[in-house]
Amino acid sequence: xxxxxxxxxxxxxxxxxxxxxxxxxxxxxxxxxxxxxxxxxxxxxxxxxxxxxxxxxxxxxxxxxxxxxxxxxxxxxxxxxxxxxxxxxxxxxxxxxxxxxxxxxxxxxxxxxxxxxxxxxxxxxxxxxxxxxxxxxxxxxxxxxxxxxxxxxxxxxxxxxxxxxxxxxxxxxxxxxxxxxxxxxxxxxxxxxxxxxxxxxxxxxxxxxxxxxxxxxxxxxxxxxxxxxxxxxxxxxxxxxxxxxxxxxxxxxxxxxxxxxxxxxxxxxxxxxxxxxxxxxxxxxxxxxxxxxxxxxxxxxxxxxxxxxxxxxxxxxxxxxxxxxxxxxxxxxxxxxxxxxxxxxxxxxxxxxxxxxxxxxxxxxxxxxxxxxxxxxxxxxxxxxxxxxxxxxxxxxxxxxxxxxxxxxxxxxxxxxxxxxxxxxxxxxxxxxxxxxxxxxxxxxxxxxxxxxxxxxxxxxxxxxxxxxxxxxxxxxxxxxxxxxxxxxxxxxxxxxxxxxxxxxxxxxxxxxxxxxxxxxxx
RNA sequence: GGCCCCUUAGUCUAGUGGUCAGGACGCAUGGUUCUCAGCCAUGAAUCAGGGGUUCGACUCCCCUAGGGGCUACCA
Numbered sequence: 001x002x003x004x005x006x007x008x009x010x011x012x013x014x015x016x017x018x019x020x021x022x023x024x025x026x027x028x029x030x031x032x033x034x035x036x037x038x039x040x041x042x043x044x045x046x047x048x049x050x051x052x053x054x055x056x057x058x059x060x061x062x063x064x065x066x067x068x069x070x071x072x073x074x075x076x077x078x079x080x081x082x083x084x085x086x087x088x089x090x091x092x093x094x095x096x097x098x099x100x101x102x103x104x105x106x107x108x109x110x111x112x113x114x115x116x117x118x119x120x121x122x123x124x125x126x127x128x129x130x131x132x133x134x135x136x137x138x139x140x141x142x143x144x145x146x147x148x149x150x151x152x153x154x155x156x157x158x159x160x161x162x163x164x165x166x167x168x169x170x171x172x173x174x175x176x177x178x179x180x181x182x183x184x185x186x187x188x189x190x191x192x193x194x195x196x197x198x199x200x201x202x203x204x205x206x207x208x209x210x211x212x213x214x215x216x217x218x219x220x221x222x223x224x225x226x227x228x229x230x231x232x233x234x235x236x237x238x239x240x241x242x243x244x245x246x247x248x249x250x251x252x253x254x255x256x257x258x259x260x261x262x263x264x265x266x267x268x269x270x271x272x273x274x275x276x277x278x279x280x281x282x283x284x285x286x287x288x289x290x291x292x293x294x295x296x297x298x299x300x301x302x303x304x305x306x307x308x309x310x311x312x313x314x315x316x317x318x319x320x321x322x323x324x325x326x327x328x329x330x331x332x333x334x335x336x337x338x339x340x341x342x343x344x345x346x347x348x349x350x351x352x353x354x355x356x357x358x359x360x361x362x363x364x365x366x367x368x369x370x371x372x373x374x375x376x377x378x379x380x381x382x383x384x385x386x387x388x389x390x391x392x393x394x395x396x397x398x399x400x401x402x403x404x405x406x407x408x409x410x411x412x413x414x415x416x417x418x419x420x421x422x423x424x425x426x427x428x429x430x431x432x433x434x435x436x437x438x439x440x441x442x443x444x445x446x447x448x449x450x451x452x453x454x455x456x457x458x459x460x461x462x463x464x465x466x467x468x469x470x471x472x473x474x475x476x477x478x479x480x481x482x483x484x485x486x487x488x489x490x491x492x493x494x495x496x497x498x499x500x501x502x503x504x505x506x507x508x509x510x511x512x513x514x515x516x517x518x519x520x521x522x523x
Numbered sequence: 524g525g526c527c528c529c530u531u532a533g534u535c536u537a538g539u540g541g542u543c544a545g546g547a548c549g550c551a552u553g554g555u556u557c558u559c560a561g562c563c564a565u566g567a568a569u570c571a572g573g574g575g576u577u578c579g580a581c582u583c584c585c586c587u588a589g590g591g592g593c594u595a596c597c598a
Contacts (some may be wrong), residue, residue, distance in 0.1 A: 021598050056597055087555045121596070127594095138594060163596055181528075188593090190526055198596040205598045229527060229593035252529080253591070290535065290547095297537035297546050317536075320591065324534050327548045339559090405559040412541040416560095476589095494559040 014046030015219045017078035018072075018079070019209070020063035021053040024269045026071030028323055029224065032288045036251060037222045038287065039311040049216060050082030052093040053209070055065035055202045060095075071271035075281050076304065080406040081216075089216040094208050101203040104211050104241055105164055105196060109149075113240040114196055116152040117144040117165045139192030140165065166236065172231035174239075179249040179313045180221075186232035194233055210234045212264045221314070222249045223284045225320070231372035249313045252292050253320040269323070278351055278410035279328070287328045290320045301334050333408040345393075345400050357421040358392075397421075399504055401494040419490045420504060427491035432520075435487040442518040444474065445488055448481055449514035458507050464499040488517030 018034040020026070026034075028048075041048035050072070054060035063297025069084065083504035091097055100377040108114035117140075124140070131138045144152075145167065156162055168191050175185035196207040203211070213221060228250045238245045254268070274284055286302050292301070293316050302310070336344070352358045399420050407416055435441070451466050452458075482498050489510060495501050502510050 019598095023598075053598065059597075117596095124596085132524065135524045139525090143526055161596095180557055184527085185524075192594085194594095202596090204596070209598085214527060224592095225528075227598090230598095232527095250528090287535095292535090294536055300536085300547060319529060319531095319536090321536090324548070327535065330548055333560095355597075402586085404561070408560080477557095479557055486558065492558090495557095496559090497559055 009169045014041065014044045014221070015049060015217050016041050016046060016207070016222055017049035017051050017213070017216065017218050018077075019051040019053050019212070019223075020068050021056060021057040021059075022061060022068060023056060024064055025272055027069045027269045028288065028291075029269075030068075031071065031271050032254060032291055033077060033222065033224055034072060034077050035075070035252060035285060035310075036249075036286050036293070036313075036316070038079075039308055040220065040222060041080075042308040043311050046219070048078075049087065049089070049218070050079035051216070052083055054093060054095045055205065055208050057095075057200065057202065067272065071275070073253060074271065074275045075285055079437055092201075094212065097212065098201070101208060101211050102201075105203075105207075108166070108196070108240060109164070111240070113167050114164050115145060115147065115167055115193075116148075116156065116162045117193075117195075118152075118155055118162050118240065119143055119159050122163075137190075140194075142193055142513075145193065161199045163195050163199050164198050165193040166240070168193050168236065174235040176235050176245060176248055178228070178230060178231075178317060179247060180252075180316045181228065181250055184228070184231070191233060191236070196237075199462060206230055206233050206350065207237060210237040210241070210243070213246060214238060216244050220247045220249060220313075222251065223430070225250045225253050249316065250314065252317055254291055255320050255322045259271065274328075279332050280335045280346075280347075280410075283328075283332040286335065287331045290327075290331075291323065292317050292319075301331070302482075313484075329408055333405070336407060336410070337405055339402060341397065345397055346409075347410050348400050348403075348413050348417075349396060351410050352418075355414045357414055357418055386402070395490060395504065397498075402500045402504060404496060404497065406494075416495075425491050428487075428493065431487045431491070431493045435484045435493070436517060436520065441484050443458065444476075445484060445514045445518035447474070448485060449511045449518070452502070452507060452514070453511045455507065458498075458503055460499045460503050463502050484517070485514065489513050 016037040018030075020030055020034075020039050020430075036046050042048065050069075052065060052068075054065075072079070079085065081089065081092060083090075083092040105114065109116075119140075123143075127141060128138050144165070147155075152162075159289075169188050171188060173185050173187045174191075175183065178184050194206060195204050197203055208390075212218075228248075231248060231250075235245055271284070275281075282304055285304060285307065288298055289302065289307050289311065293311065295310050295315065336347075339347070349358065401419055403416055407413060415426065448467065448470060451470050452463065455462055455466060467481055468478050471481050474480075484491070486495055486498050486501070487493060489495075489498075489501060489505060505513075
């Protein structure tokens with residue numbers, strides 16, 4: 001017989017959340033915050049919640065909301081509860097939670113912990129100006145603090161615009177422990193009677209975030225450092241409402257190149273941009289994880305699995321970090337290297353197809369990657385080097401393998417190997433200038449074309465043999481044929497092994513391009 | 524103005540009283556080679572500054588400087 005120790009699961013489960021406001025795209029800072037929450041949830045077997053904080057009615061948009069979800073999906077950060085998938089603690093979008101805020105606000109009023117304020121924005125503005133002039137701390141002066149509930153109700157009935165303020169205790173302090181920062185405390189005298197509910201009836205961020213986190217049973221609040229100064233206010237709300245204060249972990253900011261907080265003006269900060277550039281999501285996740293966290297002094301390349309195993313909030317750094325694109329590219333290249341040949345081909349295939357390098361009738365069963373592994377890569381290009389039976393896939397395999405580690409960004413694939421698929425590939429004028437304009441070049445290319453045309457078996461060995469033999473015969477370095485040949489065949493000075501290029505191009509195309517280049521070179 | 528946080532090479536970081544201050548990106552040089560990438564080897568480059576505490580400070584304390592955040596009816 002098995003005895004099961006029953007515990008209240010809701011009590012011990014770790015619940016974390018990512019709570020973006022839909023006022024812009026998902027940027028790397030937000031993505032990093034989402035990632036750390038996700039990693040922590042996945043590592044601990046906890047629950048990852050996605051909540052949309054749209055209490056800023058003016059700036060929130062549907063597009064942003066969708067963009068954020070798209071970005072998270074691209075990164076592979078799946079959420080267990082959220083506006084689209086539901087959950088036990090919904091709704092997961094603040095604009096739909098109005099009654100909850102008002103219910104809790106009513107409790108606060110009843111307990112005398114919050115009060116209505118009728119000061120006009122103009123008066124508040126004047127007050128601030130005056131305090132600024134006198135070099136006093138800028139805070140609300142408490143004018144409406146003394147209003148009785150009856151007086152307030154009367155004004156409300158009369159239709160006076162009003163807001164709800166928290167009644168900050170005059171003595172004492174708010175304290176909390178931050179997993180990243182350590183102990184943190186703020187004297188109440190530093191705080192003022194901040195706003196809970198705005199005159200439009202919507203809660204402020206500080207109020208909504210507490211009500212939501214508490215009611216959604218969030219155990220760990222993992223968010224950006226920019227929120228740490230507001231945390232004491234939030235602790236006050238938790239306490240006033242009788243809610244359990246969660247654990248906090250405030251993450252260091254991510255900075256742009258000028259060390260200022262990352263923002264739109266720093267260019268490539270949108271996750272969408274990295275998706276467009278065909279970065280690998282796993283690489284992005286790896287790099288983002290490294291911005292503010294490290295495992296030890298040797299490992300920095302992590303698979304998603306390794307990250308979820310090894311991630312720890314305790315090892316999160318306190319220092320703000322700058323986003324370094326070079327390192328991002330490096331990490332991306334490393335991840336690409338680790339892909340299986342079949343995976344590489346799939347990725348390259350997609351990019352080439354999107355960019356119009358592969359005709360629509362080229363069919364590959366991408367739903368079934370196993371098929372790709374079964375393709376006998378060497379088969380289609382034996383014999384005369386012309387593709388056999390339309391097996392373009394085998395050819396793609398060989399091209400990608402010939403490319404080797406040259407491909408750092410998938411986006412660059414067309415630039416690297418576009419000439420295999422199109423005749424109107426990009427031509428580097430400088431390359432033509434330096435390699436094809438010399439007097440002796442046309443003859444060499446013609447001869448090379450002749451020799452290759454005469455080959456019956458078009459494989460790498462034989463092609464190399466022919467090229468080197470011709471060089472010997474002409475008493476020139478092999479490079480004298482190879483370099484102009486490369487420009488003639490690929491349009492540039494950079495390519496994989498030239499003999500492989502020739503084979504993969506096939507005899508027909510090779511000869512055709514060499515002759516064409518010879519013709520151009522003559523002029 | 525007030526309060527708070529942060530500070531190891533250009534960048535991301537390891538380090539917690541005694542280390543030649545370690546790694547990675549980037550950079551430079553050399554090797555491999557038909558180019559480029561890659562790979563291999565080598566190298567330059569760091570504890571923000573000043574005071575303490577201590578036999579001994581990157582490490583602990585204080586001050587200064589620089590950066591950042593909050594101080595909104597933004598989040």
